[in-house]
Amino acid sequence: MKAMLWLALQSAWNRRHTLGLTLVALSLSVAMLLGVERARDAAKQGFEQSIAGTDLIVGARGSPLQLLLYSVFRLGEASHDMSWNSYQRLRDDPAVAWVIPLTLGDSHQGFPVLGTNQDYFEHLHYGDQRPLALTSGRRFEQLFEVVIGAEVARQLGYKLGDKLALSHGQGPEALASHEDLPFEVVGLLARTGTPVDRTLHVSLQALEAIHLGWQGGAPLPGLNIPARFVQKFDLQPKRVTAALVGLENRAGVFRLQRALHQYPDEALQAVLPGVALDQLWNMLGIVEQTLAGVSLLVLAMGLSTMVAIVWAGLGERRRELAILRSVGAGRRHIVALLALEGLLLSLAGALLGYLMLGLAAQAAASWTQAELGLTLPAWGTPASELKLLAGVLLAGLCASLLPAWRAARLTLSDGLMPRL
Amino acid sequence: MSSSATPQGPLLQVASLRFGWDSRSAPLLDIAALSLAAGESLFVCGPSGCGKSSLLGLLGGVHLPQQGSIRLLGRDLVSLGRQQRDRLRGDHIGFIFQQFNLIPYLSVEDNVLLPCRFSARRAERARQLDADPRRSAQRLLDRLGLDPALARRQAMELSVGQQQRVAAARALIGGPELLIADEPTSALDGDSQHAFLELLSEESRRARSALLFVSHDRSLASRFDRRLELQPPVRSTPGSRS
Numbered sequence: 001m002k003a004m005l006w007l008a009l010q011s012a013w014n015r016r017h018t019l020g021l022t023l024v025a026l027s028l029s030v031a032m033l034l035g036v037e038r039a040r041d042a043a044k045q046g047f048e049q050s051i052a053g054t055d056l057i058v059g060a061r062g063s064p065l066q067l068l069l070y071s072v073f074r075l076g077e078a079s080h081d082m083s084w085n086s087y088q089r090l091r092d093d094p095a096v097a098w099v100i101p102l103t104l105g106d107s108h109q110g111f112p113v114l115g116t117n118q119d120y121f122e123h124l125h126y127g128d129q130r131p132l133a134l135t136s137g138r139r140f141e142q143l144f145e146v147v148i149g150a151e152v153a154r155q156l157g158y159k160l161g162d163k164l165a166l167s168h169g170q171g172p173e174a175l176a177s178h179e180d181l182p183f184e185v186v187g188l189l190a191r192t193g194t195p196v197d198r199t200l201h202v203s204l205q206a207l208e209a210i211h212l213g214w215q216g217g218a219p220l221p222g223l224n225i226p227a228r229f230v231q232k233f234d235l236q237p238k239r240v241t242a243a244l245v246g247l248e249n250r251a252g253v254f255r256l257q258r259a260l261h262q263y264p265d266e267a268l269q270a271v272l273p274g275v276a277l278d279q280l281w282n283m284l285g286i287v288e289q290t291l292a293g294v295s296l297l298v299l300a301m302g303l304s305t306m307v308a309i310v311w312a313g314l315g316e317r318r319r320e321l322a323i324l325r326s327v328g329a330g331r332r333h334i335v336a337l338l339a340l341e342g343l344l345l346s347l348a349g350a351l352l353g354y355l356m357l358g359l360a361a362q363a364a365a366s367w368t369q370a371e372l373g374l375t376l377p378a379w380g381t382p383a384s385e386l387k388l389l390a391g392v393l394l395a396g397l398c399a400s401l402l403p404a405w406r407a408a409r410l411t412l413s414d415g416l417m418p419r420l
Numbered sequence: 421m422s423s424s425a426t427p428q429g430p431l432l433q434v435a436s437l438r439f440g441w442d443s444r445s446a447p448l449l450d451i452a453a454l455s456l457a458a459g460e461s462l463f464v465c466g467p468s469g470c471g472k473s474s475l476l477g478l479l480g481g482v483h484l485p486q487q488g489s490i491r492l493l494g495r496d497l498v499s500l501g502r503q504q505r506d507r508l509r510g511d512h513i514g515f516i517f518q519q520f521n522l523i524p525y526l527s528v529e530d531n532v533l534l535p536c537r538f539s540a541r542r543a544e545r546a547r548q549l550d551a552d553p554r555r556s557a558q559r560l561l562d563r564l565g566l567d568p569a570l571a572r573r574q575a576m577e578l579s580v581g582q583q584q585r586v587a588a589a590r591a592l593i594g595g596p597e598l599l600i601a602d603e604p605t606s607a608l609d610g611d612s613q614h615a616f617l618e619l620l621s622e623e624s625r626r627a628r629s630a631l632l633f634v635s636h637d638r639s640l641a642s643r644f645d646r647r648l649e650l651q652p653p654v655r656s657t658p659g660s661r662s
Contacts, residue, residue: 003537014525320523325482327590328510328538330503 004333008340011320015313022306023349029302030353030392031360033295034385038361040288041384042376047281050194051244051273053125054100055253058082058090058260059242061267065283068276071102071242074112074195077170078104081239086266090243095252098123100244103207103237106178107170111152113200115207115237121147123246126194136160137187143206143231147187151197154366158185166200166210178210180224193375205235245270299392303399306345310338310403314410321411334411335404342400343393350392354381430491431597431630432456432479437488439471439478447486448474454648458597461621461631463641466650472634475650476602479632480513481505493597510539514591514629516620518603521587522575529571532557532589535596542594549595560589564619581612585619592623599629603636617643 012019051072059067060080069075081103091099100123103115114120121132121139137160140147148158158164165179183202191197209230247253253272260270321334329337361368362378381389434454440447448471456462466472477483478490481497482505490497493512497505514535522531536543536553543553550556561571564585575583584604591599601620605613621643624631633644641647 006537010525010530323517323521323523324534324538325506326480326509326515326517327534328506328542330506330510332503333506333538 001336004336004340007324008337008344011337012341012344018309018313019345022302022309022345023352025305026299026302026346026349026396027352027356029295029298030350030389031357032298033292033388033392034354034357035360036288036291036295037384037388038357038376040292041382043284043288044281046193046375047277049127049192051125051277052127052129053123053246054244054273055247055250056245056257056260056270057242057273057276058245058268058270061269064269064271064276065280067242067269067271068273068280070104071244072195072273074104074114074199078241080267081241082243082268083239083266084237086263086268087240087243090245090260093256095248095256096245097248098246100124101204101237101240102242102244103204103239104241105170106166106168106207106210108152108164108166108200109156111149111156111198111200112170112195113146113166113202113207115202115204115240117204120201124196124244126192126196130192132192132196133190135188135190137185139187140201140203140206141186143203143209143235144181144183145186145202145206146183147189147201148185149189149197149199149201150191152200153185153188158188160185160188164200166202168211180226181210181230204237204240208235208237209233299395302349303346303395306342306396307399307402310341310400311406314403314407317407318410318414321407322414325411331408331411335401335408338404338407339397339400342404343397345400346393346396349396350389354385354389430455431458431460431493432632433489433491434479435489435491437478437485437490439474439483439485439487441474443486448652449478449485449650451475451488456598456630456632458630459625459628460646461624461633461644463644463647464632464634464650465636465638465641465647467636467652470650470652472650473602476515476600476634479598479600480509480515482509507539510535511541512596513598513600514593514596516584516587516591516599516601516604518606522578522583522590524574524576526575527572528561528566528575528578528586529554529557531575531586532561532593534590535593539594542596545594553593556593557589560592560623561586563623564589565615580607581616584608584616588616588620588623592627592629595627596629599624599627599631600634601631602634604633605635605640606637 057067057071059071059078060082062079066076066078070078087099087101090096098119100119101116104112106113118139125131134147135150137147146164152158162185163182164185165177165182167177183206189196189201212230212233245256247256257270257272260268324333324337358378361376365376365378368376432455434451437449437451437454438447439449464472464475474483478485478497479492481500484498488498492508495508497508500508523534526534533553536546546553546556550559558568558571562568566582566585566589570578570582575586578586584607587604591601599620604620605616608616617640621631631644633640
């Protein structure tokens with residue numbers, strides 16, 4: 001076998017230009033296969049990490065998925081809010097340990113702005129029950145102070161003391177600006193790998209303050225309230241978008257959920273984050289399966305290219321195989337030679353594909369984080385990827401048995417002198 | 421057709437052999453008896469299509485006759501399994517062909533060492549002779565008059581004459597009992613042809629290898645102990661001392 005491995009390496013190197021094309025096709029398909037797997041893992045991990053320790057997400061009645069999307073992932077907008085009274089009654093429920101109010105709707109250069117209170121920093125956890133941490137500065141205390149997520153700071157280059165203005169509405173289409181009431185960056189949050197990284201955090205009162213004199217999403221003409229006067233107004237929030245709830249005893253979660261669904265004053269819904277996350281993941285599963293299917297097809301095409309090239313090359317190699325037969329190579333040696341070639345090619349394709357994906361993930365890390373919210377690991381090989389790589393090798397070996405079988409047949413009919 | 425026995429005892433014995441590619445037509449080869457002793461040389465000649473290449477395939481255990489037996493070192497190739505025949509060929513037979521003898525992408529030395537990679541017996545014998553198969557390859561190349569500097573060169577970089585010497589070294593490494601040469605000199609000019617034949621005969625004698633030399637050039641027959649002439653479709657004349 002050692003001799004065959006040596007010979008297979010020498011032979012492959014001799015045909016490196018032809019096999020190079022196969023190698024590129026194979027490595028691209030391996031990179032795609034692993035990329036889909038890695039993106040899936042990253043997405044799932046991001047999902048699972050984005051919220052921890054929260055027992056219920058409460059908001060106006062509607063789609064549970066939509067509530068999850070805007071309250072946790074800052075995606076989309078709420079069609080309805082919940083009243084401040086409902087928030088307060090929830091907070092005062094003896095079964096409830098804490099409630100984090102969330103108000104969304106504004107943005108800054110495409111990043112969502114979240115109005116909340118100190119409970120957010122106290123009780124919000126992510127990943128493996130990790131609390132939020134500041135890399136520098138402090139939480140907001142005054143009205144026009146903002147604490148920004150790690151990705152916001154990185155992309156926009158903000159540091160403590162910088163001033164920024166919020167925009168009314170979300171996303172790039174947000175036009176109306178609150179530039180008359182700028183915020184000062186007072187805290188930078190440590191990276192969490194969750195939507196928190198892409199969020200600017202201000203107080204609920206601050207959001208009320210910047211919307212003084214606004215109606216229907218636009219400032220009233222001629223009404224401009226300077227910052228020094230806003231404190232004189234009642235800044236008590238009237239509504240919040242959603243609330244994250246932690247219970248004293250998790251066993252009571254279904255009782256509270258039922259109670260909220262039957263809440264008499266307002267149509268509310270309470271969602272268990274784990275259940276909603278699973279629903280969302282299952283929805284995305286179709287996309288994931290389609291992608292996985294496409295990448296498997298690409299891999300099959302890569303392997304087919306390999307088989308076709310090796311198969312087509314057999315005609316030219318008949319003399320070589322006959323010479324090997326004359327020096328003692330048996331049919332099993334010929335089969336082993338071709339199978340090893342396929343295996344080596346698959347191995348090289350798998351390694352090169354892995355390397356290409358690593359480099360691509362490294363180069364596109366900030367883009368995938370910013371645009372897709374995915375933290376794609378560049379290196380490291382989890383068990384699922386090892387299984388895929390092993391599958392690629394096995395598939396490569398099996399595919400190469402086809403030209404190996406033909407080579408064995410040719411050598412039998414050719415004998416020691418092929419009639420060409 | 422028959423060939424006389426030799427005093428040294430038969431290394432190769434063929435009896436009542438009939439072989440054809442198409443079982444419905446007359447056999448291509450019909451050899452009543454043929455034997456070859458250790459160290460003996462046999463010249464096989466005949467026109468194109470008389471079955472020379474088929475005979476080599478049969479002796480090498482690649483093809484099987486429809487009838488008869490082929491015994492090499494006392495073992496009947498017909499009764500052996502395919503894998504055993506492959507092993508017997510690798511262990512005991514060295515081949516030299518007319519052209520395209522070498523694996524083009526391997527170095528000269530690696531080409532010579534090929535039989536040792538497939539046959540542990542050849543590797544072991546090379547070790548016994550020269551302590552190391554690589555040294556054995558170098559010695560053979562040196563004896564066959566090849567510049568040692570060429571040993572690391574790729575086979576395709578050599579001239580035809582040089583390639584044939586390398587092929588001879590490859591056939592001789594590990595001292596196989598039977599050396600089969602299929603028109604090895606037809607691509608060489610007159611002088612090179614004689615020089616190569618000299619070297620081949622000398623080296624096979626030195627290794628005590630029997631030499632079965634196939635050629636259509638009857639003028640070479642005088643250099644061999646015996647001659648066997650094959651004729652299409654099946655008839656051949658008895659071997660005669662040359």
